[in-house]
Amino acid sequence: MDRMTRFETPLQIIELDNISRFNNILDIGAGGEGLAARIGKERVYGVDIRIDEIRELQTKGVNCNWAVCDARKLCFRNDVFDLATIWFSLMYIKRAEDKVQVLNECKRALRKDGVLHLMDAQVDTDKGVFILNARFKLPDGQIVDTGYGVSGQQKQTFEWLQTHLIELGFKAVEQDVRKHWFRILCRK
Ligand SMILES: C[S@@+](CC[C@H](N)C(=O)[O-])C[C@H]1O[C@@H](n2cnc3c(N)ncnc32)[C@H](O)[C@@H]1O
Structure with missing residues (x-):
């Protein structure tokens, strides 16, 4: 595998849901953009393993209840959140067993019938680096353009995630599967 080669997607236009109708929101890998x-503000408990990611957002005036924490072992009690969002964060967690552990922790922290809202890239390439180019449209009209670059040495597809969500006991609610990314809503 040549680590210097890369696969880059064309620009993906992605409309984000208005999650602020939920009260307590857990966001995994809350750094980045x-x-x-930006959408849920004080309703969001934003978890990131890297404090520098959080600090950078704070300097840009993006705020929520921040927590520096490894999502494989969440610093929250059982059954507390109405919604858990994992938006383009599992692609940053390379090992399959770590991805599954994060999903399991989200399930633990969600209340009964709580919703998991997962959006992520279809990473399935023989290149060393995978880059998803995206333009996000937020419910208030804000536009965020970004590129998420990760190791291509992983296989993360909709089918793979769906299988694991079912094994963990999540019940499917809705899905939207595109060539380079997907969106899954399911219930605890
Ligand atoms: C680039 S962000 C993904 C996009 C982000 N959700 C957004 O709104 O733009 C991925 C984040 O996941 C974080 N991360 C990686 N492994 C993690 C882990 N085990 N626990 C918590 N956060 C993690 C990284 O530090 C990084 O900030």
């Missing part, structure tokens, strides 16, 4: 925090 801070998309969930």
Whole structure:
């Protein structure tokens, strides 16, 4: 595998849901562009393993309830959140068993009938690096353009995630599967 080769998607236009109708929102991998925090603000508990990601968003005025924490072992009690968002964060967690552990932790922290809202890239390439180019449209009209670059040495597809969500006991609600990314809503 040549780590210097890369696969880059064309620009993906992605409309984000208005999650602020939920009260307590857990956002996993909340750094980057801070998309969930920009929408849900004080309703969001934004978890990131890297404090520098959080600090950067704070300097840009993006705020929520930040927590520096490894999503494989969440610093929250059982059954507390109405919604858990994982938006283009699992692609940053390379090992399959770590991805599954994060999903399991989200399930633990969600209340009964709580919703998991997962959006992520279809990473299935023989290149060393995978880059998803995206333009996000937020419910208030804000536009966020970004590129998420990760290791291509992983296989993360909709089918793979769907299988694991079912194994973990989530019930499917809605899905939207595109060539380069997907959106899954399911219930605890
Ligand atoms: C680039 S962001 C993904 C997009 C982000 N949700 C947004 O709104 O733009 C991915 C984040 O996941 C974080 N991350 C990676 N592994 C993690 C883990 N085990 N626990 C928590 N956060 C993690 C990274 O530090 C990074 O900030």
